[in-house]
Amino acid sequence: VTARSLxxxxxxxxxxxxxxxxxxxxxxxxxxxxLAIVVATREESAAWYVRSLGAAAARLGIEGxxxxxxxxxxxxxITAVLDALSADAGIAGIVLQTPLxxxxxxxxxxxxxxxxKDVDGANPVSLGRLMAGLPGFAPATARAVLELxxxxxVELDGRRAVVVGRSLVVxxxxxxxxxxxxxxxxxxxxxxxxxxxxxxxxDVLVVAAGRPGLITARHVRPGAVVVDVGxxxxxxxxxxxxxxxxxxxxxxxxxxxxPGGVGPVTTARLLLNTVTAAGAVGVEPG
Ligand code: NAP
Numbered sequence: 001v002t003a004r005s006l007x008x009x010x011x012x013x014x015x016x017x018x019x020x021x022x023x024x025x026x027x028x029x030x031x032x033x034x035l036a037i038v039v040a041t042r043e044e045s046a047a048w049y050v051r052s053l054g055a056a057a058a059r060l061g062i063e064g065x066x067x068x069x070x071x072x073x074x075x076x077x078i079t080a081v082l083d084a085l086s087a088d089a090g091i092a093g094i095v096l097q098t099p100l101x102x103x104x105x106x107x108x109x110x111x112x113x114x115x116x117k118d119v120d121g122a123n124p125v126s127l128g129r130l131m132a133g134l135p136g137f138a139p140a141t142a143r144a145v146l147e148l149x150x151x152x153x154v155e156l157d158g159r160r161a162v163v164v165g166r167s168l169v170v171x172x173x174x175x176x177x178x179x180x181x182x183x184x185x186x187x188x189x190x191x192x193x194x195x196x197x198x199x200x201x202x203d204v205l206v207v208a209a210g211r212p213g214l215i216t217a218r219h220v221r222p223g224a225v226v227v228d229v230g231x232x233x234x235x236x237x238x239x240x241x242x243x244x245x246x247x248x249x250x251x252x253x254x255x256x257x258x259p260g261g262v263g264p265v266t267t268a269r270l271l272l273n274t275v276t277a278a279g280a281v282g283v284e285p286g
Pocket of ligand 1: 141164165166167168169170171188189190191192195208209210211214229230231232262263264266267
């Protein structure tokens with residue numbers, strides 16, 4: 001093994017400490033911080049994530065407010081809930097859990113989330129602001145990858161970054177964040193003909209495909225930094241990433257573990273965003 005482990009637990013602890021400090025200020029100002037989570041799926045992995053986000057929020061002192069809709073909810077049903085939460089002055093942040101019922105596009109529905117409460121950067125307005133380099137909430141997972149790289153002092157300026165995956169929650173916004181940090185960015189997807197040909201050019205390789213074992217040693221340039229965003233259920237029920245950790249750790253310079261890498265940073269970032277959003281609630285635009 002040559003790769004150093006790019007763990008996320010300390011990064012997450014730092015974000016939680018910042019959230020906790022901001023939360024005390026909210027409390028002193030009489031603001032109760034509430035995070036609304038909207039769910040319209042019975043998928044077990046989503047349910048697990050919602051429970052763990054709710055528990056992490058509660059540990060910090062943020063009230064979780066889960067709105068459960070049936071898996072056959074319509075776009076109008078979900079939009080009505082998001083509209084109500086957006087208008088509710090007692091709610092600081094809103095997370096729309098995926099997957100959504102079949103045929104409903106997340107970006108379209110997320111337009112109903114007030115951008116000031118869009119703590120997971122799902123509203124196309126938030127994504128547009130990210131692309132334009134304007135302030136706003138970026139998708140928490142994409143931001144978490146940057147926070148992990150920064151914590152471990154991984155240089156991005158002028159480096160070649162390859163992102164595997166082009167979803168709106170991870171791949172695309174992450175490409176924008178890396179570009180803003182002066183990396184030269186390439187985005188791969190399921191139609192990329194020779195994945196290894198591209199990924200092996202990366203100084204920094206970030207994988208968010210949802211395909212266990214997709215990235216093996218032959219995909220990685222010796223010494224490259226590899227961030228594994230994937231969270232998949234392995235054959236034995238354990239949580240595994242998209243990177244074949246054993247073979248990649250033998251060639252990479254750094255590798256983020258699954259679990260214990262991007263995951264905890266994402267949760268902590270979401271909570272910090274929620275407290276940030278709460279701070280803005282009640283502040284009238286000038
Ligand atoms: P997604 O919406 O399913 O997108 C997956 C992307 O990977 C797509 O762009 C797809 O290409 C691409 N892809 C699939 N198979 C590929 C292949 N064989 N070669 C190259 N590209 C391939 O998934 P997502 O929501 O972005 O999530 C990705 C992974 O990250 C999942 O495992 C998810 O559970 C995990 N995740 C983790 C966190 C965290 O906090 N750790 C947060 C969010 C997501 P096409 O566009 O061509 O289909």
